Amino acid sequence: MKIIMLGAPGAGKGTQAKKIADKYQIPHISTGDIFRANIKNGTELGTKAKSYMDQGLLVPDELVVDLVADRVKQDDCTNGYVLDGFPRTIPQAEALDKALEGMGTKIDYAINVEVPDENIINRMSGRRACVGCGATYHIKYIPTKVEGICDVCGEKLILRDDDKPETVKKRLDVYHEQTQPLIDYYEKAAVLKEVDGTQDMEDVFKDIVNILGA
Numbered sequence: 001m002k003i004i005m006l007g008a009p010g011a012g013k014g015t016q017a018k019k020i021a022d023k024y025q026i027p028h029i030s031t032g033d034i035f036r037a038n039i040k041n042g043t044e045l046g047t048k049a050k051s052y053m054d055q056g057l058l059v060p061d062e063l064v065v066d067l068v069a070d071r072v073k074q075d076d077c078t079n080g081y082v083l084d085g086f087p088r089t090i091p092q093a094e095a096l097d098k099a100l101e102g103m104g105t106k107i108d109y110a111i112n113v114e115v116p117d118e119n120i121i122n123r124m125s126g127r128r129a130c131v132g133c134g135a136t137y138h139i140k141y142i143p144t145k146v147e148g149i150c151d152v153c154g155e156k157l158i159l160r161d162d163d164k165p166e167t168v169k170k171r172l173d174v175y176h177e178q179t180q181p182l183i184d185y186y187e188k189a190a191v192l193k194e195v196d197g198t199q200d201m202e203d204v205f206k207d208i209v210n211i212l213g214a
């Protein structure tokens with residue numbers, strides 16, 4: 001099962017992608033997580049990506065396309081995967097299609113998690129990420145058992161630099177301009193599925209399981 005998560009920043013793509021990966025035992029591939037790991041490790045890719053991420057802009061296509069094309073060729077991807085945060089532009093989607101075609105395969109589902117812009121700023125200001133394992137929480141909607149401490153690994157939680165309201169606004173503009181056209185793209189490819197992302201996390205997941213099958 002090869003799945004793409006679509007939706008605005010903060011729509012809940014990562015939250016749902018992790019649940020899908022757990023239930024269906026497939027890897028969760030988040031390009032944002034890959035970039036953040038590279039920044040943390042001080043790699044050249046990390047240094048390049050950071051300057052764009054800090055401004056709320058997309059990292060250029062050429063820095064992300066080969067990375068994902070290589071990742072989906074790994075052995076753990078033979079039974080499928082859930083892509084979160086990629087593709088984000090039409091050229092990225094075209095490059096992915098081409099890479100998959102070369103492997104004799106294709107995307108099965110593009111799940112669009114719909115959340116209006118009004119809800120997004122709220123979600124982002126409350127988002128907290130674990131510095132250890134990358135788990136994501138929300139101070140109000142998805143709280144940890146102990147405030148500021150990750151339920152999974154016990155490390156501390158931080159507010160991402162790019163989740164400040166000014167940057168979130170910019171990221172939403174970028175989303176509407178560059179990423180939203182992918183909804184049409186996958187509609188035309190007859191793989192688009194829509195879910196209402198304003199529901200509780202578990203209800204959103206139920207809708208997704210209904211689409212993917214138990």
Ligand code: ADP
Pocket residue numbers: 008009010013014031032033035052053054056057058059060061064084085086087088092162171
């Ligand atoms: P969110 O899910 O909150 O939008 P991500 O963790 O997916 O955030 O991405 C964080 C940042 O990393 C993006 O704002 C962008 O700068 C960069 N990024 C991640 N994935 C891509 C991609 N496929 N193409 C370009 N930039 C990307």
Ligand code: ADP
Pocket residue numbers: 007008009010011012013014015016123124126127128136137138139141142197198199200201202204
């Ligand atoms: P994305 O990967 O699309 O940027 P996240 O999965 O990181 O989004 O979710 C953004 C924020 O909203 C996080 O703080 C997350 O805990 C919270 N969140 C995710 N799903 C829901 C939901 N259904 N209801 C309320 N808050 C949610």
Ligand code: ZN
Pocket residue numbers: 130131132133134135150151152153154155
């Ligand atoms: Zn953790």
